[in-house]
Amino acid sequence: MNEKQRKESSQIKQDTHANLDRLKKMDSDELIGKYFQSTYQPPNLKKAKKRLKKDVDIHYDFSIPEDMKGIGKDKKFLIRTYGCQMNEHDTEVMAGLLTDLGYQPAEDTSEADVILLNTCAIRENAENKVFGEIGHLKPLKMENPDLIIGVCGCMSQEESVVNRILKKHPFVDMIFGTHNIHRLPSLLKEAMFSKAMVVEVWSKEGDIIENLPKVRKGNIKAWVNIMYGCDKFCTYCIVPYTRGKERSRLPEDIIQEVRQLAAQGYQEVTLLGQNVNAYGKDLEFEYGLGDLMEEIRKIDIPRVRFTTSHPRDFDDRLIEVLAKGGNLLDHIHLPVQSGSSDVLRIMARRYTREDYLELVRKIREAMPNATLTTDIIVGFPNETDEQFEETMTLMKEVGFEAAYTFIYSPREGTPAARWEDNIPMEVKKERLQRLNALVNEQSKSAMEKYEGQVVKVLVEGESKKDPEVLSGYTERNKLVNFKASKSLIGKIVPVKITKAKTWSLDGELVEMTSGVY
Ligand code: 5AD
Ligand code: SF4
Numbered sequence: 001m002n003e004k005q006r007k008e009s010s011q012i013k014q015d016t017h018a019n020l021d022r023l024k025k026m027d028s029d030e031l032i033g034k035y036f037q038s039t040y041q042p043p044n045l046k047k048a049k050k051r052l053k054k055d056v057d058i059h060y061d062f063s064i065p066e067d068m069k070g071i072g073k074d075k076k077f078l079i080r081t082y083g084c085q086m087n088e089h090d091t092e093v094m095a096g097l098l099t100d101l102g103y104q105p106a107e108d109t110s111e112a113d114v115i116l117l118n119t120c121a122i123r124e125n126a127e128n129k130v131f132g133e134i135g136h137l138k139p140l141k142m143e144n145p146d147l148i149i150g151v152c153g154c155m156s157q158e159e160s161v162v163n164r165i166l167k168k169h170p171f172v173d174m175i176f177g178t179h180n181i182h183r184l185p186s187l188l189k190e191a192m193f194s195k196a197m198v199v200e201v202w203s204k205e206g207d208i209i210e211n212l213p214k215v216r217k218g219n220i221k222a223w224v225n226i227m228y229g230c231d232k233f234c235t236y237c238i239v240p241y242t243r244g245k246e247r248s249r250l251p252e253d254i255i256q257e258v259r260q261l262a263a264q265g266y267q268e269v270t271l272l273g274q275n276v277n278a279y280g281k282d283l284e285f286e287y288g289l290g291d292l293m294e295e296i297r298k299i300d301i302p303r304v305r306f307t308t309s310h311p312r313d314f315d316d317r318l319i320e321v322l323a324k325g326g327n328l329l330d331h332i333h334l335p336v337q338s339g340s341s342d343v344l345r346i347m348a349r350r351y352t353r354e355d356y357l358e359l360v361r362k363i364r365e366a367m368p369n370a371t372l373t374t375d376i377i378v379g380f381p382n383e384t385d386e387q388f389e390e391t392m393t394l395m396k397e398v399g400f401e402a403a404y405t406f407i408y409s410p411r412e413g414t415p416a417a418r419w420e421d422n423i424p425m426e427v428k429k430e431r432l433q434r435l436n437a438l439v440n441e442q443s444k445s446a447m448e449k450y451e452g453q454v455v456k457v458l459v460e461g462e463s464k465k466d467p468e469v470l471s472g473y474t475e476r477n478k479l480v481n482f483k484a485s486k487s488l489i490g491k492i493v494p495v496k497i498t499k500a501k502t503w504s505l506d507g508e509l510v511e512m513t514s515g516v517y
Helices: 003-025 028-034 045-049 085-100 124-143 159-168 181-193 239-243 251-263 289-296 316-322 341-346 353-366 385-398 425-448
Strands: 076-081 114-119 148-153 174-176 198-200 221-225 268-272 303-307 331-333 371-378 402-407 454-462 470-473 479-483 492-500 504-509
Touching: 045 239, 076 085, 085 114, 085 148, 085 181, 085 221, 085 268, 114 124, 124 148, 124 159, 148 181, 174 181, 181 198, 221 251, 251 268, 251 289, 268 289, 289 303, 289 316, 316 353, 341 353, 353 385, 371 385, 371 425, 385 425, 402 425, 425 492, 454 479, 454 504, 479 492
Parallel strands: 076 114, 114 148, 148 174, 174 198, 221 268, 268 303, 331 371, 371 402, 479 504
Antiparallel strands: 454 470, 454 492, 470 479, 492 504
């Protein structure tokens, strides 16, 4: 930006300030009609629900618009990420785009010229955190009207969120969704020069854009998207609305990305999708996750993980390929959500308790040492004490070694949100506490089995609690802390486990004789 443009932009922002109080007094319709003549393309959850037949096009020709190159020179950006790995990876893409515009990463909000909140809509408390953070950013914006504040990610896909931001937080400069991340450079430009809040959220998913730049966090582990969206429509879940229909990347594009990561020295990749087991269903040829894993296991990269699985689509071909081992690790995260077939039916999970147990039996038969972990929701509408007890017994029967446990949170626009959220909060909390106590117990006893054993640890860095200690994960995803030279960071090393804790293991480095582990 030249000096004239800078002044112009600064003046515009000051005008915006003067209008903040006036804006607060208007309702959102008035705001849209009178004030927002800039890009205003709000989300619509009903449209997002529709699954159209239209094929998804794949583009390989993305480039930064000529007039945007260098606009971030001498400027800094900060992206706060909430929610799942998919969001973490989207943040890496946005960091890539901003870096290509010339921006540098900022250490904290006070030195940033652009702040993006990459949000999560999965539960109400995730959303509350974001609204809290938006509130905290207001004084910064008051101090520095040139600061650009953007809200993106899953929350932006919800009409209610966009309306609330318009009404209560008009100092936000731009809102964009999960389907148009590649539009960030143009939206940023518009936000810099526009008086109005720039809102561009596509309710219908867009095409797949293959060659977006990425700045990955770290050089040891990498995320690789294999598909986007979800068509499962579990009755409690907002994801099929915020992330659109299932769209698979082509196998050759994924394989090429993993090969490149291997060549760059990455030690681990995690294949990502909201429902990775549906991978390939939308492709024009017969191809599934099992076929993809068969190809990826031939690539020279030490560790390959995948997440998140849906039990319904977890097929025999995948089990057969996973059982071959090698770089395919035997840790499977398999969200069950409830142990009661009746609750599962109302959740529209499309499997019963018995189906799930049969799948676990097949996995165990093929991979006797596999670690299973899961996700569970407690307090779903009408969940009885007996039904909750079925979740407790399933937890034991499968022997999950870890579980992410959640209190049900109604999400506007989903079918379950129309049903009365009729389990009292004390009951939900009590169920969660009992479940968590069992999860802790099972995690601890799984950890204890490792005492005295030697495990392979991918060393990620210094432990968060003690810089003298190194930490990393085993193949089955157990956190290990041990003292050794920092030169081992990024390597896979043998560690003898000396002590098991509930959620981690302490160990000692085993002297390496051959250097190959
Ligand atoms: N309330 C509570 N938990 C939810 N999850 C998804 N939607 C909801 C909701 N509305 C949980 C599920 C899912 C995980 C990512 O979040 O357990 O597997
Ligand atoms: Fe949250 Fe789901 Fe969006 Fe991930 S995809 S950020 S978990 S709502």
